[in-house]
Amino acid sequence: MTISFDLDDTLIPGTKRFPSEKQTWFQKLLGLEKIRLGTVQLMKKLKAEKHQVMVYTTSFRSAGHIRWLFLLHGVWLDGIINQRRHDRTLLTEGKRSSKYPPAFKIEVHVDDSKGVELEGQRYGFRTILITEQEEDGVAKVLAALEPTNNAGFVAATP
Ligand SMILES: [Mg+2]
Structure with a gap:
């Protein structure tokens, strides 16, 4: 399955606050944002289970920045959607949605926004x-992904 995560206030504290993963001196030196505690464990677990893990943000952070943000925690993202890429793709589709995961073959999106x-x-x-x-x-994410917890949910078969 392909799962994407929002950044601001979901994985990166902003207006919303939550405990974050430890940063190395190198990550601090690069001025990289702190990410939510448990993110690394969750993403590694999902990837070990052969899920595709992506980031889908409406920020203009560059794909390179986002790539390193997670790679320095040992997580290789399978895809990165920022506002620029969203705009480029969705313009041709004519969708008005602020996020539209199906355009990027994303099956579940994790977000803080109602x-x-x-x-x-x-x-x-x-x-x-x-x-x-x-x-x-x-x-919560893992529980929500359990097929048994979601009536009518069909797990993707490769
Ligand atoms: Mg958000």
């Missing part, structure tokens, strides 16, 4: 909403 969840209901894509209060956002 608005994105509503868009999912409206445009027919699956979302998992996590909030800053959820201490274990990781567990």
Whole structure:
């Protein structure tokens, strides 16, 4: 399955605050953002289970920046969608949605935004909403991905 994650306020603290992964001096030197505690463990687990892990952000951070942000935690992202790439792709599709994961063959998108969840209901894509209060956002994502917890959910077969 292909799973994407929002960055701001989902994996990177901004207006919402949550504990973050430890940074090395090198990551600090590069001025890389802190990422949410549990992200690395979750992404590694998903990748070990042969899922594709992507980032889908409406920020203009460059793909290179996002690549290194996760690679320096040992995670190779299978795809990176930033606002520029979203605009380029969605312009041709004529969609008005702020995010539209199916355009990038993404099957589930993890986000903090209620608005994105509503868009999912409206445009027919699956979302998992996590909030800053959820201490274990990781567990929530994994639980939501369990086929048994989702009636009608069909796991992708390669
Ligand atoms: Mg967000």
